[in-house]
Amino acid sequence: MKAKDTKEFYTITELTREFDISTRTVRFYEDEGLIQPVRRGRTRLFKPSDRRLLMFILRGKRLGFSIAEIREIKGMYNEPPGEEGQLKLLIQRVQEKRDQLYQKRRDIEETIAELDQVEEQSLARMAELGVGV
Amino acid sequence: MKAKDTKEFYTITELTREFDISTRTVRFYEDEGLIQPVRRGRTRLFKPSDRRLLMFILRGKRLGFSIAEIREIKGMYNEPPGEEGQLKLLIQRVQEKRDQLYQKRRDIEETIAELDQVEEQSLARMAELGVGV
DNA sequence: TCTCCAATTTACTTTTACGTAAAATTTTTT
DNA sequence: AAAAAATTTTACGTAAAAGTAAATTGGAGA
Numbered sequence: 001m002k003a004k005d006t007k008e009f010y011t012i013t014e015l016t017r018e019f020d021i022s023t024r025t026v027r028f029y030e031d032e033g034l035i036q037p038v039r040r041g042r043t044r045l046f047k048p049s050d051r052r053l054l055m056f057i058l059r060g061k062r063l064g065f066s067i068a069e070i071r072e073i074k075g076m077y078n079e080p081p082g083e084e085g086q087l088k089l090l091i092q093r094v095q096e097k098r099d100q101l102y103q104k105r106r107d108i109e110e111t112i113a114e115l116d117q118v119e120e121q122s123l124a125r126m127a128e129l130g131v132g133v
Numbered sequence: 134m135k136a137k138d139t140k141e142f143y144t145i146t147e148l149t150r151e152f153d154i155s156t157r158t159v160r161f162y163e164d165e166g167l168i169q170p171v172r173r174g175r176t177r178l179f180k181p182s183d184r185r186l187l188m189f190i191l192r193g194k195r196l197g198f199s200i201a202e203i204r205e206i207k208g209m210y211n212e213p214p215g216e217e218g219q220l221k222l223l224i225q226r227v228q229e230k231r232d233q234l235y236q237k238r239r240d241i242e243e244t245i246a247e248l249d250q251v252e253e254q255s256l257a258r259m260a261e262l263g264v265g266v
Numbered sequence: 267t268c269t270c271c272a273a274t275t276t277a278c279t280t281t282t283a284c285g286t287a288a289a290a291t292t293t294t295t296t
Numbered sequence: 297a298a299a300a301a302a303t304t305t306t307a308c309g310t311a312a313a314a315g316t317a318a319a320t321t322g323g324a325g326a
Contacts, residue, residue: 059240064197076251080258091255098248101241107192108234118209119227125213126220
């Protein structure tokens with residue numbers, strides 16, 4: 001039996017169904033240079049690595065990153081450059097992105113805590129009304 | 134001595150400077166019904182509660198929430214409704230939002246872990262090059 | 267080969283979240 | 297009070313991220 005990621009190729013619609021996005025979206029990401037599926041004739045064929053890349057893009061989107069930011073982060077996953085200055089720059093960029101993520105994580109914790117309170121109050125109100133949960 | 138949040142009123146520019154946003158942005162949020170500063174004549178005056186509300190909005194933005202979503206979350210902070218059906222709906226919505234936040238948190242953890250790896254590899258490469266950190 | 271459905275290309279449109287410019291106040295400073 | 301600075305309103309503009317429509321094209325099956 002074939003597991004998800006051992007499939008040779010995915011069609012565009014397989015991916016759009018799996019991730020609940022439109023073909024336009026996938027092609028848009030290709031236009032933006034984020035994915036480069038191979039072609040059989042004109043038809044796009046997506047390898048497992050393309051699929052993982054798409055997952056990476058969608059994860060970035062969920063976090064509110066723009067296409068440009070996603071492209072930048074993707075670039076960081078390449079082989080580290082051989083030149084010292086470039087290397088230092090990369091390390092710096094990585095730290096900046098990570099700091100952004102730390103901030104987002106704090107934001108999330110705060111928001112979750114507040115929503116917890118809302119829920120608590122709501123449950124209390126339910127109890128007042130004598131409603132079973 | 135007056136602490137930040139005991140000030141009676143903030144002007145629009147005080148807020149734009151503190152949070153590094155434009156007046157257009159603040160007025161846009163007002164147009165969207167997110168903030169309702171009082172007026173002295175035509176001039177907007179922002180109370181500490183308005184300032185906190187603005188912080189809340191900007192936090193939502195950092196998390197990639199749209200204005201509509203921020204409005205929705207804000208609505209959850211109101212007094213819980215008295216009617217049972219409404220209450221149950223609220224609780225459900227709260228849980229949905231929280232699930233979204235959990236997802237975002239997982240996304241963040243994954244991305245941070247990957248960036249950690251990039252940094253590690255970069256530092257290893259630095260060492261190879263015999264560069265001092 | 268014909269047919270039909272999925273995929274592609276091209277191009278115009280839409281939505282969100284502001285940016286920017288102009289002109290008219292208002293407020294503050296001198 | 298006059299000048300300067302800040303604020304407001306109005307309105308058009310824009311960039312990002314797709315949505316949508318139309319016309320083709322390609323491949324799979326009868």
